[in-house]
Amino acid sequence: MKIRDLSIEGIDARLRADGLRIETGPFIFNIASRARGIAEALHVLYSDFRTYPAEGFSDFHVSVRLAGGLRRLLRPQSIFQLDGITPFKPLPGKQAFAMLEWGMNWCIYTHAHQYLIIHGAALERNGEALVLPAPSGSGKSTLCAALMNRGWRLLSDELILIDPKDLKLRALSRPVSLKNRSIDVLREFAPDAYISTPIRNTSKGTVAHMRPSRDSTERIGEHASLRWVVFPRFEEKAPLRLNAIGKAEMFMALADNAFNYTVMGELGFSALASLVDQASGFRADYGSLEAVITALNDTLEPAP
């Protein structure tokens, strides 16, 4: 069953009872919530994801609950929990869905050390993966969302998952997090894509989420081989610069952007070195989405 097969009321009922189980690539989340807006957001942003009955194994049991007491009436707050533990301070009630998304990311990158996890976006074309490793604010999500709307399959917007055993990338394909000006940029760039109502005044500014393409969620079980690594940097009106980089530089930049490279020890080193062997690396400074996408499509040749 897909999330779209449930009504908003049906989703809400599950969230309030034993939890809504959603399969997001290699992980199953059991989500419980009484916070406003969660059911509606899941209904549209996760519409193509599989859901299962509440009984059964889940990798993560998470919840977004409302803070109790008088504050609940005066100034509602949302609390994220994993297995009943509260790892973060509450956020304003209107930020409940953003908190859920951030919390789900946190669950993965603090626990899923069977994967090498790199901070960045990943997309696939003809079985070959393009990754965009970068910290927040570099324009990677903007570029990722734009590429998803130009024929690339989304693997992940935030967490690049690599299995060190077979060096394949695993797809998460959850909603793409857009911030501040990129929201309007993407509305104009991809007018047919669904973008949620912006949530204002978060710690990251104004945040909205783009629904992953149906192809991305339908093929979420398909792995991909790393082929290209592009380190993006957006600068307003900057001329396009797309420069190849050496393997060792690529290695160190990937390690710098990894969440758990040091946790994995030599396994992480070996995996990353092998990945670098098979990939071509670039730095892309850009000020125009159309220009950088054209350049990437021209430059990123498929494997012979």
Added chain:
Amino acid sequence: MNVEPEYVIDAERFAWRSWAGDVVIFDRLSGDSWMMERPAGRILEFIAERGSPSFAAKRDCAVERASLSTESGREPDKVLATLIELGILIRFENTRSVD
């Protein structure tokens, strides 16, 4: 008889990968990784790939030593000393003669 020291990488502690003279080294003890660009990296690569008997006399390595001096202004022996100080290289005296 001209006697040259030999250098070997401490392979029990360090893992490494090299790409065209740029080397990334992994320290199993600390968990740290770092990069050494050529030409200094090329010298390490040379030692890693071919071993270092009569290191200083090998033609390719001699070229890299000269390149290191020219490109970076760094003395090859100082680079080697740094690598020894970091524990990456182990130096021992060769008892064999060098051509």
